[in-house]
Amino acid sequence: xxxxxxxxxxxxxxxxxxDAILKGAxxxxxxxxxxxxxxxxxxxxxxxxxxxxxxxKERMExxxxxxxxxxxxxxxxxxxxxxxxxxxxxxxxxxDKKADAFVSAGSTGAVLVGAQMIVGRLxxxxxxxxGVFIPTTKGVSLLVDNGANVDARPEHLLQFARLxxxxxxxxxxxxxxxxxxVNIGLEEEKGNALVKAAYPLLKECPDICFTGSIEAREIPHxxxxxxxxxxxxxxxxLKLYEGVGGALISEIKKGMMxxxxxxxxxxxVKPALKETVKRxxxxxxxxxxxxxxxxxxxxxxxxxxAKEVCNCLLxxxxxxxxxxxxxxxxxxxxxxxxxxxx
Amino acid sequence: xxxxxxxxxxxxxxxxxxDAILKGAxxxxxxxxxxxxxxxxxxxxxxxxxxxxxxxKERMExxxxxxxxxxxxxxxxxxxxxxxxxxxxxxxxxxDKKADAFVSAGSTGAVLVGAQMIVGRLxxxxxxxxGVFIPTTKGVSLLVDNGANVDARPEHLLQFARLxxxxxxxxxxxxxxxxxxVNIGLEEEKGNALVKAAYPLLKECPDICFTGSIEAREIPHxxxxxxxxxxxxxxxxLKLYEGVGGALISEIKKGMMxxxxxxxxxxxVKPALKETVKRxxxxxxxxxxxxxxxxxxxxxxxxxxAKEVCNCLLxxxxxxxxxxxxxxxxxxxxxxxxxxxx
Numbered sequence: 142x143x144x145x146x147x148x149x150x151x152x153x154x155x156x157x158x159x160d161a162i163l164k165g166a167x168x169x170x171x172x173x174x175x176x177x178x179x180x181x182x183x184x185x186x187x188x189x190x191x192x193x194x195x196x197x198k199e200r201m202e203x204x205x206x207x208x209x210x211x212x213x214x215x216x217x218x219x220x221x222x223x224x225x226x227x228x229x230x231x232x233x234x235x236x237d238k239k240a241d242a243f244v245s246a247g248s249t250g251a252v253l254v255g256a257q258m259i260v261g262r263l264x265x266x267x268x269x270x271x272g273v274f275i276p277t278t279k280g281v282s283l284l285v286d287n288g289a290n291v292d293a294r295p296e297h298l299l300q301f302a303r304l305x306x307x308x309x310x311x312x313x314x315x316x317x318x319x320x321x322x323v324n325i326g327l328e329e330e331k332g333n334a335l336v337k338a339a340y341p342l343l344k345e346c347p348d349i350c351f352t353g354s355i356e357a358r359e360i361p362h363x364x365x366x367x368x369x370x371x372x373x374x375x376x377x378x379l380k381l382y383e384g385v386g387g388a389l390i391s392e393i394k395k396g397m398m399x400x401x402x403x404x405x406x407x408x409x410v411k412p413a414l415k416e417t418v419k420r421x422x423x424x425x426x427x428x429x430x431x432x433x434x435x436x437x438x439x440x441x442x443x444x445x446x447a448k449e450v451c452n453c454l455l456x457x458x459x460x461x462x463x464x465x466x467x468x469x470x471x472x473x474x475x476x477x478x479x480x481x482x483x
Numbered sequence: 484x485x486x487x488x489x490x491x492x493x494x495x496x497x498x499x500x501x502d503a504i505l506k507g508a509x510x511x512x513x514x515x516x517x518x519x520x521x522x523x524x525x526x527x528x529x530x531x532x533x534x535x536x537x538x539x540k541e542r543m544e545x546x547x548x549x550x551x552x553x554x555x556x557x558x559x560x561x562x563x564x565x566x567x568x569x570x571x572x573x574x575x576x577x578x579d580k581k582a583d584a585f586v587s588a589g590s591t592g593a594v595l596v597g598a599q600m601i602v603g604r605l606x607x608x609x610x611x612x613x614g615v616f617i618p619t620t621k622g623v624s625l626l627v628d629n630g631a632n633v634d635a636r637p638e639h640l641l642q643f644a645r646l647x648x649x650x651x652x653x654x655x656x657x658x659x660x661x662x663x664x665v666n667i668g669l670e671e672e673k674g675n676a677l678v679k680a681a682y683p684l685l686k687e688c689p690d691i692c693f694t695g696s697i698e699a700r701e702i703p704h705x706x707x708x709x710x711x712x713x714x715x716x717x718x719x720x721l722k723l724y725e726g727v728g729g730a731l732i733s734e735i736k737k738g739m740m741x742x743x744x745x746x747x748x749x750x751x752v753k754p755a756l757k758e759t760v761k762r763x764x765x766x767x768x769x770x771x772x773x774x775x776x777x778x779x780x781x782x783x784x785x786x787x788x789a790k791e792v793c794n795c796l797l798x799x800x801x802x803x804x805x806x807x808x809x810x811x812x813x814x815x816x817x818x819x820x821x822x823x824x825x
Contacts, residue, residue, distance in 0.1 A: 213670070278730045288667055291675035325630055325718040328555070333633035333715045357722035361730035373675045376667040377716055378723060381699035385727040388620045388703035389763055393735070396752075396759035403755035409748025410739050417738035421731055 143175040146461045148454055149231035149240035152182030153209045154247020156444045159190055162246065165450025167196045176454060179204045179240055181231040206230040209247075212443065216250035220258055228252060232259040235436040242437035242457040244428065246445040253289050256431050256438040265473030266433035268293060270301040270372070271440060272308055274426035275382055279363030281426060283309045283318075287375035289431065295338035298322065298369055299346060303472055304432040305367040306349045311463035312456075313366070317350040321365035323374055324354035335371060343369070348472070390418055427456035433469055437461075485517040488803045490796055491573035491582035494524030495551045496589020498786045501532055504588065507792025509538045518796060521546045521582055523573040548572040551589075554785065558592035562600055570594060574601040577778040584779035584799040586770065588787040595631050598773050598780040607815030608775035610635060612643040612714070613782060614650055616768035617724055621705030623768055625651045625660075629717035631773065637680035640664065640711055641688060645814055646774040647709040648691045653805035654798075655708070659692040663707035665716055666696035677713060685711070690814070732760055769798035775811055779803075 150166055152159045159182060166178050177200045180187055184205040191203070208226040210219045223229060228247055232255050234240040243260075245252050253271075262269055270286030285305035290297060302320050309318040322343060324332045329340060331354065343351045355364045357378065370378070393414075397407035428441030428449070437460050441453050460466060492508055494501045501524060508520050519542045522529055526547040533545070550568040552561045562571060570589055574597050576582040585602075587594050595613075604611055612628030627647035632639060644662050651660040664685060666674045671682060673696065685693045697706045699720065712720070735756075739749035770783030770791070779802050783795050802808060 278734060291667065323719060325633065325715060325722075333713075336715075357719040358726040358729075360723065361726040371675075373667060373678075374716060374719055377665060377699040377719060379699075380667075381702065381720060381723050382727055384700035384703040385724055386731055387700075389728055389731055389759075392620060392759045392763060393756060396755040399755050399758075403752045406748040406751025406753075406755075410745045410752055411748075413738040413741050413745035413748075414735060416741075417731075417734045421734060 144461065145175050145177055146242070146458050147177045147179060147240045148242045148244055148457050149179045149181055149204070149234040150450075150454070151227045151231055151243070151245035151247050152180045152187055153206070153227040154245045155441075156246075157446065158246065159187060161445065161447045162450050163187070163190050163194065164447035165445075166201060166454065167194045168447060168451040169454035170196050170200055172451070173455065173458060176200065176458060178202070178454070179231070179234060181206050181227045181234070182209075183207065204230060204234065210251045212248045214248065214251065216248065216254040219248070219251050220255045228255050229259065232256060232438070235260050235438070241461055242439065244439045244441065244450070244453045244457065246441045246443055246450065249288065249440055252438065252440050253431065256434055260434050260436045260438060263433050263435060263469055263473055266300060266304070266469075268297045268300065269431045269433040270297075270304065271375075271429040272305050272432050273379060273429040275360070275379065276421045276426065277361055277363035281313070282360065282363060282366055282368050284368045284370075284375055284378060285432065286370065286372040287379045287429060288372045290371060291373040291376075293335070293371035295335060295342055298335070298339040298371065299342045300433065302343055302349050302351070302367065302369045303346065304469060305369065307468045307472060308430070308432060308465060309367050311465050311468065312459050315366060318366035319352045320349045320367040320369060321352050321355035323357065323360075323368060323370035323378070325356065327354050327356065329353075339369075386418075386421055426452070428453040430456070430460065437466060486803065487517050487519055488584070488800050489519045489521060489582045490799050491521045491523055491546070491576040491585045492792075492796070493569045493573055493585070493587035493589050494522045494529055495548070495569040496587045497783075498588075499788065500588065501529060503787065503789045504792050505529070505532050505536065506789035507787075508543060508796065509536045510789060510793040511796035512538050512542055514793070515797065515800060518542065518800060520544070520796070521573070521576060523548050523569045523576070524551075525549065546572060546576065552593045554590045556590065556593065558590065558596040561590070561593050562597045570597050571601065574598060574780070577602050577780070583803055584781065586781045586783065586792070586795045586799065588783045588785055588792065591630065591782055594780065594782050595773065598776055602776050602778045602780060605775050605777060605811055605815055608642060608646070608811075610639045610642065611773045611775040612639075612646065613717075613771040614647050614774050615721060615771040617702070617721065618763045618768065619703055619705035623655070624702065624705060624708055624710050626710045626712075626717055626720060627774070628712065628714040629721045629771060630714045632713060633715040633718075635677070635713035637677060637684055640677070640681040640713065641684045642775065644685055644691050644693070644709065644711045645688065646811060647711065649810045649814060650772070650774060650807055651709050653807045653810065654801050657708060660708035661694045662691045662709040662711060663694050663697035665699065665702075665710060665712035665720070667698065669696050669698065671695070681711075728760075728763055768794070770795040772798070772802065779808060
């Protein structure tokens with residue numbers, strides 16, 4: 142018998158909540174028999190919405206939470222004061238081991254703060270990073286950190302690299318993922334103060350296969366498997382990926398409508414073009430897990446669709462099946478990082 | 484009579500030197516009657532190469548320089564020791580007012596260091612930034628700094644914004660360019676320590692039209708005219724622009740070759756697609772001037788083609804015709820930035 146995964150799902154978070162969240166949950170239940178969902182949010186509303194779907198009632202329960210944390214609320218204060226919010230209630234389920242994972246499309250700040258305050262960090266991990274898969278011409282790469290730690294220190298970047306390497310290895314089945322640090326040139330003396338200080342730490346770390354610096358130009362070409370940077374740069378990379386892709390596609394479509402000849406051609410290339418665009422869309426690859434906590438917390442973006450919510454739930458299954466959490470624990474049990482203690 | 488512009492051109496810098504450099508110079512002479520070029524480099528070699536072209540001999544002279552600074556040389560030491568390198572000789576021509584501008588596709592480090600050591604900074608300017616035009620769906624935006632100052636301070640970002648605003652205004656003919664700071668969210672409390680500290684300085688500056696933060700996603704859609712960030716982030720943005728664009732185009736081409744139907748369509752859309760790709764290619768928009776020096780220094784990338792070299796030379800003409808340098812001087816004459824004195 143397959144082991145069952147229980148996910149606490151924030152039914153109230155995100156621009157499309159609760160409809161897209163609920164729809165994504167139902168899709169995940171249909172795809173996998175070993176997922177159980179605790180739908181956290183306003184019970185009356187959710188009961189009503191659930192009535193619109195047919196699903197295995199044994200595998201989806203509603204857990205009531207009367208409050209919602211908005212995106213414009215100060216995260217620390219919101220987590221402290223809204224004890225009955227969907228985010229706090231769901232995180233408490235993970236802390237109490239009533240759920241294996243938490244998935245939310247709600248306030249990033251509240252999820253990040255709440256995850257660390259309620260679920261807590263693994264012993265030895267100072268700054269859990271967000272890791273997200275981005276498409277490349279060769280497959281996918283893991284970008285870590287993509288926004289959790291905007292003023293990271295060199296030893297944090299080392300932790301991002303180690304956690305990211307374990308995650309990539311297991312999620313992608315690559316035994317020695319190539320780890321690179323985002324830099325403005327390839328030579329070892331290049332970079333800002335942070336990168337220059339982090340470079341030797343990465344180079345000397347025996348747990349990872351460090352290949353040196355990567356220039357942003359090479360990221361979309363699959364220049365490395367695990368792309369390490371602090372959260373500010375990571376967030377810029379993730380959002381620019383989306384921005385340049387979207388802008389270019391819209392320009393190409395506009396260009397194709399410029400003459401009768403190209404309009405005709407556009408009709409013929411449309412299916413192929415659609416397929417390519419889909420492959421290069423970062424949202425196809427699930428959400429961003431916060432790596433290095435005492436439990437799994439996955440953040441997906443505010444405008445997440447049902448499909449993305451479903452992908453996040455399936456992603457949690459990979460974490461459980463591949464025992465990724467246990468490997469994170471092992472990483473810090475075998476070797477307490479003294480450099481990260483400050 | 485039109486005023487003549489004299490440019491010292493580094494004939495030895497870049498992967499395609501001296502051929503692409505020379506070809507670009509000849510193109511610029513053909514396009515504009517008021518450009519004069521001082522071709523700086525090995526005289527014997529250049530004399531031989533020049534013999535292959537027909538051009539107005541009155542407007543292109545060779546200035547001998549026996550040495551070349553390689554890209555892997557330490558910039559400060561190279562500038563100090565290679566006194567007869569093309570970069571040092573050309574910069575000296577600008578310092579001595581024998582040339583109005585210097586254009587190079589050579590070592591970025593050496594050009595940046597040499598420009599500040601030899602040509603010098605305008606009084607009041609602490610850290611001259613590199614400004615580069617990037618294509619957007621609405622036209623072009625100026626990205627400043629794109630790599631000169633990787634560990635900038637808040638007051639430096641204010642200078643980037645002021646210099647960039649004057650440059651954009653004159654080069655693009657926009658009276659009040661919208662200035663935004665690269666950030667990971669739109670709210671004022673978002674950002675890393677640098678951005679949080681720079682934000683109020685930009686907000687309070689009366690010389691610029693500051694519109695707040697810009698997320699990287701909005702940059703390709705023309706969300707602001709002048710995009711301000713420190714050089715590390717700017718360099719990542721510039722290179723990722725190129726990388727995502729290139730990767731997506733190559734995937735689209737591959738996708739179009741996947742079936743007979745799409746192959747046929749590809750033939751029809753090819754001209755329109757080519758036009759779009761060209762419009763979205765950052766190299767179409769000249770090089771990156773170092774803003775805030777006692778003279779004009781324009782850096783173009785190492786793999787610059789003849790066309791890009793030509794564009795850089797024409798760009799120098801805009802600087803002269805629009806009296807951009809005089810306006811930079813005015814900016815710092817009218818108001819010495821005490822915040823930039825540290």
